[in-house]
Structures are given as structure tokens and as C-alpha cells.
Amino acid sequence: MTEIRLHDVELLPERTLGTPGDDGPLRGRLTFGWDLLPADHPNAPADWLSYVSGASDRAFRQLLMVCSFRPETPESKGVFRHASLGVALSTPNGEGQPVARLIDPGERTRPLVGSGTGMSFTVSTGVLGVGVERPAGTETTTDEWIVRGHGTSQSNPQWEFRGVKRFPLAGDHPVAALVELVPDRTNTAEVLIAAELEHRTWGVRRYRARLAPSSHTIVLAE
Template identity: 45%
Template sequence: MTNTDGWTIPLQDVELVPERTLGTPTAQQLAHRLSFGQDILPVAEPYAFPEWCSYAEGLAHARTFRLLAMVCSFHPEEPDSSWIMEKGKLALSLRTEGETPPRAIGRRIDPGERTRPVNSVPSTVSFSFNAGLFGAGVQHPLGGSATGYDWIVQGYGENQSQLRWRFRSTKHHPLVGDHPLAVLIEYDPAKEHRVEILFSAELKHPTLGLRRHRGQLPVRSIPLTT
């Protein structure tokens, strides 16, 4: 389970099934590498950001809002498995009965981008010259150490019915740990709406190379209203 600002989201293990590719050996199905959980909540603090609450309150006379909270929890490779998680993608599709306007829309998403700091090593330029039988060299630094940022998660689809998040490992930060996600969904309560969820990932093996997997989520379609 993952605790997120006052409530607990239960997590379930997700099987990662390799996609078959022509001319390559079959890869094994992977377990215990990804856990996923979701919950639909009212748009109220402490569940939602204050700005999201204010936005929903301002339009409550005409539309209805719900908060979809999710967690993707990535686990490190196990001793008997050499697969390393390189990339992941979570996609949401907001489906409305009849698919006629007004459809459900993801008005706000979080995160739009999540980053981690990266400390870079000072760069140098080297010059060398020969003086008789001796060689000499001089190094000139190009500046002190600097701190930059690598993106770990990027979200897309604000104000749309199709949303997605991309996850990636970097040189400094492996794709391991909990990543909470949230969507502020606006919808017409007179219609039926569902959220369809898909997950895919790319994992790298020392001998099989990079292989795409799809996640067998325990729940792939959930009603927006209960």
C-alpha cells in the first residue's frame, strides 16, 4: 500500500508480458517488477491541490468533478532476473457513453513533469607540448561543478480525453520507486463514463536486448461514478 497525503491506495502486482517479435527468442513474463493502484475521490482537500478545488468549485453549478489518484510503483530487478526497466508509459482514455459531447475531460494532471537533480563534474580542456626531452601538459577548467535536472516522469493530455505519462530511467536515477499521479476529471453526470487504463514498458536484458512488455493491470476499465 502507498500512503498519499492522508489516504492509502492499495497496490496490486502487475504482470509484464513480453510482446512477440519475429525472429527473436521468447522472453519470460515478469512479475514483482511493477505495482499499480488507483482510487476515485471527491475533489476536496487533502485529496486535491487547493487550486484544483477552487477550479472545481467555480464550475460546480454546471459540471461534476472527480479526482482519479494513481500510483505506479517500480521495483528493482530480482537476483534471478537481469531485466532492467528502461521506460514505461501509462495511458488513460476517458470514455463516455455514446461518445457524444460533452465528453469527460482531464482538466488538470499531475505531474506535468517530475525531475531529479544531477550533479555534473567540472569540465576541462587539456593542452600539451614538447620541450626538448620533456613533455608538459596544462589543464584549464571550464567552470566549477553545476547542478542540472533530468526528467523522470512527463505527463501529457491536459484538457483532453486521452492522457498519458512517460517514465524513464537515467544515468543517475534508475526507474525504481513510487510515482503518484493524479487527474482532475470533469464530466456530465447525466451520462455514463469509464476510464480505460493501459501500461507498457521497455526492459533491457544483457543478452536479449531491449524488449517491449505490456502490463496486465488488475483493473483496466473503471466506472467514473459509483
């Protein structure tokens, strides 16, 4: 098992007409972390291992990422409504493009059931585990997505996060991509995170995360 270390990031408000003058950066509301693992790690998902074994002449890396959303505080107002995590895969001078052959999740849902239902997330080496905890005797009425991934077999995968009824956007949300590398080139992943928060007085405001250089541009292979 590996532990992904999370780092605080600032959320910078997007300036629009009517933006309050005292609307400064939000701190302590979002953390982000990542890890890079070999594609054939024994704890990788079975379909990833099968894909890699069928393409032994190509090079891959697992890129694991976690966004953690914190509840509002008296010093930092606003409730997370929606967020997105985008990754732009590239090489210098456009000498070929890395591709996210597989992503996880394609969709992660939360069952809307009676009280007492919860969800647990675990992040282990090469495996993103999501467990749904249902008390005995309850039945799922409907499933609504809380994380949705886009961009399989593309160079710009993206994940959306949202809260659903009775369950706000909060806590740790892991995602991952199996990246096919361009050989003999420096392969990088540029990370962008945006979020919408709903304020009682300002309404819905949009923010962009200010990431440290080591998280904004991740070197996948050199």
C-alpha cells in the first residue's frame, strides 16, 4: 500500500463584473496529491494489467491523483458545488503526445437510499477502491454520479466532481489514468483544477487552484 501525500492549494477567484472587492483567495479548503507507479505493478486493476500485457512493446505509467474537499469554516465561507480536474499530456515541441489509454473512474455513483448509508474510499498502490456501505434491509432507489471521467484514449482526460442530495462534495476523491508514454521523450502531465462554491451572499462563484510547480507539471518519464 502507498500513501498519497496531500498538499494545501489556494483557490483563486475568477474576476467577473460585480466581484466583491474583498473576495480573496480561499485557503484550507482544497488539498491535492499524486503518485506515479509502474504500469505492471501487481496491485494494478486487472483490466489495466491485461491491457499492458497485450502491448508489451509500449511503455506505460499509472498516474494516481487525489482531490480532497474541505467543508466551509467561519473564516472560509462557501460550499463546494462542482469541481473539475483536467490533465494535459504532452512532450516538448509536440514531439508526439502521451495518451490516457484507460481512466478510473469512468463514473462513480452514490446510491440514494435511506439514512445510515455511507461510502468509503481507499487508495492503495495501483488500486482505487470504493466501498458502498448499506445497512441491512435498505434498497437503492436511484444512483447519481458523484465523479465522472472523460477522455479515454485521449491526451486530455478530465474528471468532474459534484455533490448530490444529502451528500455534499467533501472528503477524498481519488482518480487515475494509465498513460501510454512517447518513447525517448520527456513526458509531462499539466494539471488544472477548478471549482464552484456557493456563497450565501455572493451566490455561485468560480475558482481556480494555484498548484505548486511539482503538482502543476508532473514529469511522467524522461
